[in-house]
Amino acid sequence: MATNQPKQGSENDDCSFLPLVHDVIKCMDKDSQDVHQELVKFKTRIQEAREQIGAMPGIDKSLSEQQHELETLREQVHTKNQLLQKYKSLCMFEVPKAS
Amino acid sequence: MLVGNRSQKRRELIEMLALSRSQKLPQGGEDTQILELLVQRDKEFQELMRVAHEQGKVHQEMQVLEKEVEKRDSDIQQLQKQLKEAEHILATAVYQAKEKLKSIDKAKKGSISSEEIIKYAHRISASNAVCAPLNWVPGDPRRPYPTDLEMRSGLLGHMSNLPTNGVNGHLPGDALAAGRLPGICAHPSVPLAIIRCLSGHAPSSPWQRLWAGAPRVCVCLCLPICVCISDSDLGIGHTQYLVDPAIHHTHNIYDKHQLIQV
Numbered sequence: 054m055a056t057n058q059p060k061q062g063s064e065n066d067d068c069s070f071l072p073l074v075h076d077v078i079k080c081m082d083k084d085s086q087d088v089h090q091e092l093v094k095f096k097t098r099i100q101e102a103r104e105q106i107g108a109m110p111g112i113d114k115s116l117s118e119q120q121h122e123l124e125t126l127r128e129q130v131h132t133k134n135q136l137l138q139k140y141k142s143l144c145m146f147e148v149p150k151a152s
Numbered sequence: 153m154l155v156g157n158r159s160q161k162r163r164e165l166i167e168m169l170a171l172s173r174s175q176k177l178p179q180g181g182e183d184t185q186i187l188e189l190l191v192q193r194d195k196e197f198q199e200l201m202r203v204a205h206e207q208g209k210v211h212q213e214m215q216v217l218e219k220e221v222e223k224r225d226s227d228i229q230q231l232q233k234q235l236k237e238a239e240h241i242l243a244t245a246v247y248q249a250k251e252k253l254k255s256i257d258k259a260k261k262g263s264i265s266s267e268e269i270i271k272y273a274h275r276i277s278a279s280n281a282v283c284a285p286l287n288w289v290p291g292d293p294r295r296p297y298p299t300d301l302e303m304r305s306g307l308l309g310h311m312s313n314l315p316t317n318g319v320n321g322h323l324p325g326d327a328l329a330a331g332r333l334p335g336i337c338a339h340p341s342v343p344l345a346i347i348r349c350l351s352g353h354a355p356s357s358p359w360q361r362l363w364a365g366a367p368r369v370c371v372c373l374c375l376p377i378c379v380c381i382s383d384s385d386l387g388i389g390h391t392q393y394l395v396d397p398a399i400h401h402t403h404n405i406y407d408k409h410q411l412i413q414v
């Protein structure tokens with residue numbers, strides 16, 4: 054879990070647009086020529102975020118629905134495992150060898 | 153939608169900042185409000201992205217479980233096929249066993265002593281009808297069926313007073329018909345009676361009727377015109393005739409006046 058938290062922190066940093074907004078405002082305060090460039094960066098970042106969200110799997114359902122489906126699948130696997138175990142361990146006929 | 157809202161808010165903020173810079177006018181707490189809103193939206197966006205990542209992981213786990221479910225389904229189907237096959241084999245075996253038991257019961261009800269069966273087997277095989285005698289060689293006149301000679305050596309043969317010398321146990325008439333005796337040329341289409349007539353053994357008139365008590369000898373040649381009819385109106389019972397092939401093509405084959413007594 055300790056390794057997951059820094060990764061999560063970096064993911065949050067990637068999702069945040071505040072640094073980019075800060076850069077734009079700073080350029081506007083300084084009246085520098087890089088304002089346009091910063092704005093383009095900002096716009097590109099927004100577009101990338103849109104594409105990233107569109108490609109994410111499993112976000113068409115809510116979290117609760119997903120959890121419900123996950124539980125259902127786990128129950129199915131458990132039941133089928135039990136059935137298979139039961140059928141495979143049925144009594145076998147002992148065929149006497151011809152003497 | 154959230155990304156769209158956020159981008160709109162930022163645009164407003166940037167426009168306001170640009171306007172304030174150009175106009176050099178104090179805006180009060182409005183830009184502070186917009187900044188606060190922006191920070192709030194950013195936090196919401198990050199939270200939603202975190203949830204989306206979690207849902208992605210759950211989705212992966214669900215895909216793994218779905219694959220397991222498919223594998224279990226195929227295992228169950230395979231097992232079902234095997235059970236069905238075993239049931240079919242067992243049903244066939246049980247049916248055959250029941251049939252065998254029925255046959256055993258039936259045989260027990262109609263049981264015959266083994267001595268009787270052996271006696272009957274001896275009687276059947278006594279005449280060498282089942283297997284040739286151990287000392288039989290090609291050329292031996294003995295046959296698994298009664299030969300002509302043996303038939304004519306019996307009661308009926310003696311009653312007809314026919315000659316008994318022949319070739320290989322067969323009469324000269326049969327040998328003639330078969331083309332094995334020299335002297336007289338026998339055509340397969342010529343009936344035996346005609347041959348006998350030519351050789352002086354048969355009655356000369358083909359329409360001669362039988363008299364009561366006349367000897368009756370069954371001579372069935374290889375000709376397809378051998379007819380066995382009931383001559384009840386003559387009062388002489390069932391006998392066998394040969395049709396003269398010279399005339400049967402033009403007249404009714406069953407006309408007894410055209411038949412030749414053999």
